[in-house]
Amino acid sequence: MNKGILYGVGVGPGDPELMTVKAVRILKACDVVAVPAAGESEKTAMKIAAGYIGDKPVIHCDMPMIRDKAKLDASHDRAADQLCALLDEGKTVAFLTLGDPSVYSTYWYVHKRVCARGYTAQLVPGVPSFCAAAAALNTALCAGSEMLHIVPASHGAAENGLDLPGNKILMKAGKSILDVRDQLAARGQLDNAALVERCSMEGERIVTDLRELDDPTGYFSIILVKEDGE
Amino acid sequence: MNKGILYGVGVGPGDPELMTVKAVRILKACDVVAVPAAGESEKTAMKIAAGYIGDKPVIHCDMPMIRDKAKLDASHDRAADQLCALLDEGKTVAFLTLGDPSVYSTYWYVHKRVCARGYTAQLVPGVPSFCAAAAALNTALCAGSEMLHIVPASHGAAENGLDLPGNKILMKAGKSILDVRDQLAARGQLDNAALVERCSMEGERIVTDLRELDDPTGYFSIILVKEDGE
Numbered sequence: 001m002n003k004g005i006l007y008g009v010g011v012g013p014g015d016p017e018l019m020t021v022k023a024v025r026i027l028k029a030c031d032v033v034a035v036p037a038a039g040e041s042e043k044t045a046m047k048i049a050a051g052y053i054g055d056k057p058v059i060h061c062d063m064p065m066i067r068d069k070a071k072l073d074a075s076h077d078r079a080a081d082q083l084c085a086l087l088d089e090g091k092t093v094a095f096l097t098l099g100d101p102s103v104y105s106t107y108w109y110v111h112k113r114v115c116a117r118g119y120t121a122q123l124v125p126g127v128p129s130f131c132a133a134a135a136a137l138n139t140a141l142c143a144g145s146e147m148l149h150i151v152p153a154s155h156g157a158a159e160n161g162l163d164l165p166g167n168k169i170l171m172k173a174g175k176s177i178l179d180v181r182d183q184l185a186a187r188g189q190l191d192n193a194a195l196v197e198r199c200s201m202e203g204e205r206i207v208t209d210l211r212e213l214d215d216p217t218g219y220f221s222i223i224l225v226k227e228d229g230e
Numbered sequence: 231m232n233k234g235i236l237y238g239v240g241v242g243p244g245d246p247e248l249m250t251v252k253a254v255r256i257l258k259a260c261d262v263v264a265v266p267a268a269g270e271s272e273k274t275a276m277k278i279a280a281g282y283i284g285d286k287p288v289i290h291c292d293m294p295m296i297r298d299k300a301k302l303d304a305s306h307d308r309a310a311d312q313l314c315a316l317l318d319e320g321k322t323v324a325f326l327t328l329g330d331p332s333v334y335s336t337y338w339y340v341h342k343r344v345c346a347r348g349y350t351a352q353l354v355p356g357v358p359s360f361c362a363a364a365a366a367l368n369t370a371l372c373a374g375s376e377m378l379h380i381v382p383a384s385h386g387a388a389e390n391g392l393d394l395p396g397n398k399i400l401m402k403a404g405k406s407i408l409d410v411r412d413q414l415a416a417r418g419q420l421d422n423a424a425l426v427e428r429c430s431m432e433g434e435r436i437v438t439d440l441r442e443l444d445d446p447t448g449y450f451s452i453i454l455v456k457e458d459g460e
Contacts, residue, residue: 010361012250018355021254022247100357102364102371103378115368123365125248127330127355131240134332135353138345141332141380145387148333148380149394150372157375164379164394 003119004031004087008101008111009094010126011048014201014220018127019048026124027052030094032086036063036079036106040219044201045096059086063106072109080113087119100128104152104172130169133196133222136206142167146227153180153223162187162225170223177218181210184225193225233349234261234317238331238341239324240356241278244431244450248357249278256354257282260324262316266293266309266336270449274431275326289316293336302339310343317349330358334382334402360399363426363452366436372397376457383410383453392417392455400453407448411440414455423455 007026012018027033033053036042037060046058061079066072086093097107101123114121130150134141142148151161153173158180161168173180184190195207198220207213210223237256242248257263263283266272267290276288291309296302316323327337331353344351360380364371372378381391383403388410391398403410414420425437428450437443440453 010357013355015252017252017255018250020242020248020250020357022245024251025247100361100364100371102361102369104372104374105370108370108373123368125243125357125361125365127240127250127357128361131330131332131355131358134330135355138353139332140335140338141330142334142382143338144334145382145384147382147391150378150380152372152375152377154375160395161377165390 001090004089004091004093006083006087006111006114006119006121007092007094007124008105008107008121009096009124010100011045011096011098012127013099013129013132013199014044014048015132016048016051018132018200020124020126023124023126024052026094029092030056031091032056032093033058034061034083034093034095036061038062039065041098042096044220045098048098049096061110063110076109076113079110080117083110083114084117084119087114097126098129100126103128103150129199129220130171130222130224132200133169133224136196136199136204137194137224139224139226141169141224158183162189165227167227168225170225173221173223174218175216177221178213178216180223181213184210184223189225192227193223195221195223197221231320234319234321234323236313236317236341236344236349236351237322237324237354238335238337238351239326239354240330241275241326241328242357243329243359243362243429244274244278244434245362246278246281248362248430250354250356253354253356254282256324259322260286261321262286262323263288264291264313264323264325266291269295271328272326274450275328278328279326291340293340306339306343309340310347313340313344314347314349317344327356328359330356333358333380359429359450360401360452360454362430363399363454366426366429366434367424367454369454369456371399371454388413392419395457397457398455400455403451403453404448405446407451408443408446410453411443414440414453419455422457423453425451425453427451
């Protein structure tokens with residue numbers, strides 16, 4: 001029997017209309033849909049794709065958001081086991097991932113493993129959240145000779161990116177979001193910064209003055225810092 | 231009469247299937263399609279969207295790719311004039327732009343002007359070419375705590391970005407593409423770099439050894455440099 005194919009499908013930032021025609025086609029055609037078992041992102045990915053999943057089987061891969069490398073590796077191995085078992089049965093599997101699968105996706109760790117085992121797995125690009133955030137703010141991410149830096153801002157990691165010349169997207173701040181705000185304030189960059197919460201989702205909110213930021217969870221928050229402040 | 235609305239529609243990197251459902255809806259519903267008058271990108275944008283344009287009127291805005299600031303400004307002003315005249319007639323206009331409209335788009339300069347004149351103009355996000363390039367290379371752009379730097383590489387501008395820690399996307403190199411290759415070589419970064427030409431378009435080509443690069447035009451070329459070389 002021919003092996004199945006695994007697709008890592010970027011479902012875009014939140015609005016189901018921001019899925020690509022290709023993502024829709026693959027979701028309609030696949031045999032099984034896969035998502036990580038827990039977390040806000042996964043519930044959101046399911047909600048985005050709901051209109052195309054119908055009554056297909058959905059498998060939930062246990063991929064906890066933890067920092068222990070050995071436990072993480074083990075969970076990604078188990079997820080790869082689950083998916084490869086389906087591929088061995090000849091099933092086509094669509095693994096849902098928010099935004100684009102090449103940008104900080106949990107799926108990537110599973111994708112690598114499935115490819116290394118000799119199976120066919122493909123990335124299906126999606127609209128990254130930061131492009132939708134720029135649209136919501138009605139601004140450009142980069143123009144002319146400006147650089148754009150995508151900076152993961154969790155656990156103090158923003159520090160390295162904040163002083164770079166050019167524009168910055170601060171992502172994945174999560175519970176560090178108020179710290180990140182304070183770091184921007186310390187650099188005098190608050191007036192050049194804007195935040196979008198739950199971009200293109202229900203409850204989207206734009207915060208143009210980060211001094212007013214009151215949600216410390218940082219869920220689905222993207223900060224854009226523009227060099228020229230425009 | 232109500233004014234029309236201008237949409238800056240990202241049509242994605244090249245494959246018509248990588249258009250979003252929203253882009254397709256707006257193209258089908260709009261009264262007029264607008265594109266810049268000349269250049270490879272524009273022909274490509276028209277080709278991507280062709281299936282949805284039908285026999286709608288298409289206007290061509292004269293927006294030459296020149297470096298003279300005064301002439302550029304004048305051409306963007308004239309394009310804004312053309313579009314605003316249509317909006318005054320109550321027309322809905324979809325301006326096509328390759329990839330995502332917030333990432334180095336020529337459209338942005340017109341969008342700013344139309345908004346400043348008090349009209350409604352909206353950005354419709356699309357899949358940026360670099361996300362499709364990552365999918366073509368079957369690799370991640372960024373994972374974990376890695377930064378990703380989007381670096382415009384035309385006219386020697388890559389220089390500032392090449393030494394940054396993290397992964398890099400070098401875009402817009404155009405006729406500087408062989409210089410950029412030489413800059414990477416001088417830094418010992420060639421083995422960590424890969425190039426995608428005409429990503430997701432007809433004639434897509436992946437160059438994993440940039441020493442073999444022979445097309446000096448740099449048309450639709452994206453270079454990904456990964457810190458860990460993976």
